[in-house]
Amino acid sequence: xxxxxxxxxxxxxxxxxxxxxxxxxxxxxxxxxxxxxxxxxxxxxxxxxxxxxxxxxxxxxxxxxxxxxxxxxxxxxxxxxxxxxxxxxxxxxxxxxxxxxxxxxxxxxxxxxxxxxxxxxxxxxxxxxxxxxxxxxxxxxxxxxxxxxxxxxxxxxxxxxxxxxxxxxxxxxxxxxxxxxxxxxxxxxxxxxxxxxxxxxxxxxxxxxxxxxxxxxxxxxxxxxxxxxxxxxxxxxxxxxxxxxxxxxxxxxxxxxxxxxxxxxxxxxxxxxxxxxxxxxxxxxxxxxxxxxxxxxxxxxxxxxxxxxxxxxxxxxxxxxxxxxxxxxxxxxxxxxxxxxxxxxxxxxxxxxxxxxxxxxxxxxxxxxxxxxxxxxxxxxxxxxxxxxxxxxxxxxxxxxxxxxxxxxxxxxxxxxxxxxxxxxxxxxxxxxxxxxxxxxxxxxxxxxxxxxxxxxxxxxxxxxxxxxxxxxxxxxxxxxxxxxxxxxxxxxxxxxxxxxxxxxxxxxxxxx
Numbered sequence: 001x002x003x004x005x006x007x008x009x010x011x012x013x014x015x016x017x018x019x020x021x022x023x024x025x026x027x028x029x030x031x032x033x034x035x036x037x038x039x040x041x042x043x044x045x046x047x048x049x050x051x052x053x054x055x056x057x058x059x060x061x062x063x064x065x066x067x068x069x070x071x072x073x074x075x076x077x078x079x080x081x082x083x084x085x086x087x088x089x090x091x092x093x094x095x096x097x098x099x100x101x102x103x104x105x106x107x108x109x110x111x112x113x114x115x116x117x118x119x120x121x122x123x124x125x126x127x128x129x130x131x132x133x134x135x136x137x138x139x140x141x142x143x144x145x146x147x148x149x150x151x152x153x154x155x156x157x158x159x160x161x162x163x164x165x166x167x168x169x170x171x172x173x174x175x176x177x178x179x180x181x182x183x184x185x186x187x188x189x190x191x192x193x194x195x196x197x198x199x200x201x202x203x204x205x206x207x208x209x210x211x212x213x214x215x216x217x218x219x220x221x222x223x224x225x226x227x228x229x230x231x232x233x234x235x236x237x238x239x240x241x242x243x244x245x246x247x248x249x250x251x252x253x254x255x256x257x258x259x260x261x262x263x264x265x266x267x268x269x270x271x272x273x274x275x276x277x278x279x280x281x282x283x284x285x286x287x288x289x290x291x292x293x294x295x296x297x298x299x300x301x302x303x304x305x306x307x308x309x310x311x312x313x314x315x316x317x318x319x320x321x322x323x324x325x326x327x328x329x330x331x332x333x334x335x336x337x338x339x340x341x342x343x344x345x346x347x348x349x350x351x352x353x354x355x356x357x358x359x360x361x362x363x364x365x366x367x368x369x370x371x372x373x374x375x376x377x378x379x380x381x382x383x384x385x386x387x388x389x390x391x392x393x394x395x396x397x398x399x400x401x402x403x404x405x406x407x408x409x410x411x412x413x414x415x416x417x418x419x420x421x422x423x424x425x426x427x428x429x430x431x432x433x434x435x436x437x438x439x440x441x442x443x444x445x446x447x448x449x450x451x452x453x454x455x456x457x458x459x460x461x462x463x464x465x466x467x468x469x470x471x472x473x474x475x476x477x478x479x480x481x482x483x484x485x486x487x488x489x490x491x492x493x494x495x496x497x498x499x500x501x502x503x504x505x506x507x508x509x510x511x512x513x
Contacts, residue, residue, distance in 0.1 A: 011165055012172070015367025016442075017452070018407070018435045032069050032077075039065040084489045088346075097343040097492075104339040111332040112295070116302070117341045118492045119504055122146070125295055125333055128267035131274070138274075138292040140267050141502055148189065149266050150246040150503040151274055152298055155281060156288045157241060160371050167286075168370050174284025176448075178277065183394035183448035187255075187273055190246040194389040194501045197377050198304070200236030201312035205229060207319040234382045242301065242501035243281065243290075245273060296330035303331055305499045306338045306351050308385045308459060341492070348466045349491040355462045357470035358494030361454040362483040365431075375476040376456055384469060385459040387499045393451035400449035407436045453505060456484075457498035 039062050046055040068079040076084070091097050099117040102108045108115075114123045122145030127137045141150040160168050182188040209229075213222075247270060256265035274292060281287040293301060304311045314331060321329035338351040348357045361373075379386055395403070411433045418425055443449060458473045460466055470486070477484040487494035496504045 011369040012169055013367040013369050014172070015365075016435055016438055017363055018432065018439070035069050036066055088489050092343050098341075100340045101335075101337055103335050108334050111334045114302075114333045114336065116337040119145070119496050120337070120500065120502065123502060123504075125298065126263045126267075127295055128271070129264050131271050131292065136292065137294055138267075139295045139298045140263060140270065141298070142263075143502075143504070147249045148246050148503070149249060149252065149270060150244055151270050152293045152301070152501050152503075153243045153245075153274075153278070153281075154291045154293060154297070154301070155241045155243055157286060158288060161374075170284055171286050172370055174280060174286070177284065178280040179392055179394050179450050180448040181276060181280070182273075182392075183396060183400075183450070185273070185276075186396045187247050187251050187269070188245055189248050189251070189393060190244075190503055190505060191277075191392045191394070192242075192244040192246070192389055192501070192503050192505070193392070194242045194244070194387065194498075195377060196240040196305075196499070197379055197386040198238050198240065198308050198311065199379070199383055199385065200233055200238045201309070201315070202229065202233035202236075203312040203315035203319070205233070207316065237379060239377075240301075240304075243277070244501050244503040245270070245277060246503035247273065295333055299331040299333045299336040301501055302336040305387075305501070306336075307354060309353075309461075344492045346488055347486060347491065348470065349495045350462065351495070353462050354459050355466035356457050356459040356491070356495050356499065357466050357473065357486070358455060358457040358491055358498045359470075359474060359477070359484045359486040360494070361456055361477055362485055363452070363454075364481050364483065366481070368481055372480050373477075373482070375480050376473070378476070380469070380472045380476075383461060383464075386456070386473070387459070388454065388456045389498050389501075391451075391453040391455075391497075391505045393453075393505075395449045395451060397443075397448070400443055403449070404436065404440050404443055408440055411436050455487075455494055455498035457495055459499065 043055050043058045043062055046052075046058060068082075069077055071078060073081060088097075101117075102115050112125070114120075114125055116123055122143050124142045124144060126140045126142065128140045128151075129137070131138055138151055141152065142148075143150070160171065163171070179191065182191060249266070252266055252269045255269050256262075259265040259268040278290045281290050291297075300311075300314050303314070317327055317329045321327040341349075341351050344350070348355050361376075373388065376388055377386055415425060415429065415433060418429070439449065456473060456477065458466075458469045460469050474484040474486070493504075496502075
């Protein structure tokens with residue numbers, strides 16, 4: 001949850017965010033306190049009946065239980081680590097984690113049906129009704145597991161590297177207006193912005209050379225041109241940006257029924273949201289173009305998410321199809337996923353001939369300026385792909401009011417208990433209380449409360465060490481002023497969140513900042 005902070009000069013520093021899930025007391029939730037109290041009942045019972053040996057024998061066990069429940073280790077309690085490790089071992093033994101596509105097995109029955117692994121297994125796509133002046137048919141993404149509907153757009157943006165402070169402020173305010181509008185309408189649950197930095201494959205340049213290169217050119221000029229093209233292609237990168245809008249079926253079902261029902265009715269409701277989002281993106285946010293993806297384009301985006309090296313072949317086929325209609329340029333949705341994914345490793349994810357490492361990014365307490373994450377988007381070596389996805393979850397005003405009210409009451413209760421118990425109120429406690437108060441004030445002024453999560457991933461060929469590139473990614477995140485948290489035991493879900501533009505977010509078991 002973030003909000004722009006005020007500065008008199010220089011770049012604006014954004015801050016004022018707090019933890020998504022505040023502890024009920026002393027940083028622990030109700031379930032943790034119930035577990036600790038139930039674990040202490042035998043000790044209290046033994047002490048009440050003067051069975052002191054039994055009480056002394058149970059005391060170390062209770063202390064171990066408190067440590068397992070209350071002490072976090074890399075974002076999770078020790079008890080949660082033990083449960084996750086046990087579930088993973090059971091899944092490996094029973095073969096739950098091994099996956100092979102129907103295309104690789106030769107058992108495809110419907111080429112328009114998505115065949116994706118893991119948390120993406122519930123994805124199905126449908127062609128929506130005609131949309132816009134060109135009567136395009138955007139792909140409607142249905143997640144049967146989460147019961148949500150989504151649409152994906154490819155956007156182009158000039159970037160903020162050469163933008164002055166007023167221009168950056170205008171873009172930031174435009175994004176705030178977009179999120180506040182989504183919170184007010186209460187139709188959209190998640191707006192995901194994904195940016196990929198991929199190695200330049202030179203497919204467009206090769207096609208241009210084939211069409212324009214003179215056959216009678218001197219051999220020396222041809223040799224120099226080929227050498228320069230090879231060197232520049234290895235050093236070049238390309239950026240891809242996607243925006244995904246996700247709406248739960250429970251929020252749009254009633255309006256969809258009035259719009260005709262079924263998939264078309266839900267698509268028409270999403271089209272209204274798409275028009276509002278596109279107007280904001282093309283206006284104050286500063287995007288140069290917004291293109292809503294149809295099924296073939298979405299299949300290509302998913303495929304290049306799993307296999308960055310396949311972009312060259314897809315681009316070459318698309319260019320060749322412009323002059324030869326017999327070329328099969330479109331990729332069926334059934335072939336968009338990987339051919340196989342072995343059992344996920346604890347600290348990275350293997351898919352086809354690639355390895356990926358994903359970590360979440362925790363927001364700094366001191367705030368950050370716009371563009372602070374620029375090093376995270378920059379590859380450190382040829383052949384490396386970086387992908388970052390930012391999830392914005394607008395919270396309805398009613399729910400936000402209840403959340404801020406509960407946090408305010410919890411902060412006041414904690415401060416009062418510390419004062420009566422004689423504990424010193426430290427600066428961090430006063431800072432957290434001031435943040436909650438600031439959120440309450442801004443919420444009363446009509447601003448929206450937004451939950452933010454960031455996932456970053458690095459992808460390299462399986463012939464190089466993913467461990468080394470994972471350390472480089474974490475070093476870039478730390479150097480930018482943020483805190484990395486590697487998604488151990490959940491690398492497959494993290495990869496789907498960071499690299500596949502379908503709006504599949506991170507598990508909500510742990511509160512993200």
